[in-house]
Amino acid sequence: MAFFRTVSLSEPAPAITGNGVVLRAPHAGDHAEWAALRQASRDFLTPWEPIWPADDLTRGAFRRRIKRYAEDQRSDLAYAFLIFRAQDNALVGGLTLANIRRGVAQTGSIGYWVGAPFARQGYMSAAVRTVIPYCFGALRLHRLEAACIPGNAASVGLLEKTGFQREGYARGYLCINGVWHDHLLYARLAEDPK
Ligand SMILES: CC(C)(COP(=O)(O)OP(=O)(O)OC[C@H]1O[C@@H](n2cnc3c(N)ncnc32)[C@H](O)[C@@H]1OP(=O)(O)O)[C@@H](O)C(=O)NCCC(=O)NCCS
Secondary structure: OHHHOOOOOOOOOOOEEEOOEEEEOOOHHHHHHHHHHHHHOHHHHHHHOOOOOOOOOOHHHHHHHHHHHHHHHHOOOOEEEEEEEOOOOOEEEEEEEEEEEOOOOOEEEEEEEEOHHHOOOOHHHHHHHHHHHHHHOOOOOOEEEEEEOOOOHHHHHHHHHOOOEEEEEEEEEEEEOOEEEEEEEEEEEOOOOO
């Protein structure tokens, strides 16, 4: 049945453009700009992310990251994007669609980060609004999920602004910055109003 098919993309996912941003898969040439932005944003990001491995920003770790992303994409398990400002191609952050479940679920989860110098300027709202039609269109998902720590006002605001509905509360859901945290659970369905 066509509806339950696994999407098979042998080529890299295309760049997705809209709302003043460009989302595309990372490649090795992005390392310097990515590492500089992550380093400059370390204090801003680490309270909300899994612990960064000691070598996380090195070229070797980035190469392994790219390889893992490519394998995950080939297997239709996850799609990782960097987010660039369309006007000057500056890297502003990243968004990953992960935990894709096909079959009767047709569901994936989004995670995201923006560099500290680019925060609260609408870039992640633009990126989420741009990726949603790709997920429900080309990737044929039915449901997009996201989760955040209740105290993460920026993430809560982002999800509510981009049409995600709060559906629940999961105890000890993810290990963030070394501690198991309860999370608010959000989702958007393909048929939800745009
Ligand atoms: C969450 C995050 C990705 C939002 O990205 P952003 O580009 O700054 O978001 P936007 O500018 O598109 O803002 C969207 C909405 O989020 C909310 N928001 C963003 N920053 C906020 C802040 N500092 N305080 C309160 N609300 C905030 C607002 O509702 C905002 O809409 P508004 O500006 O019209 O009021 C960014 O803050 C970030 O990377 N934080 C650190 C890492 C993180 O939290 N990752 C997600 C883990 S679940």
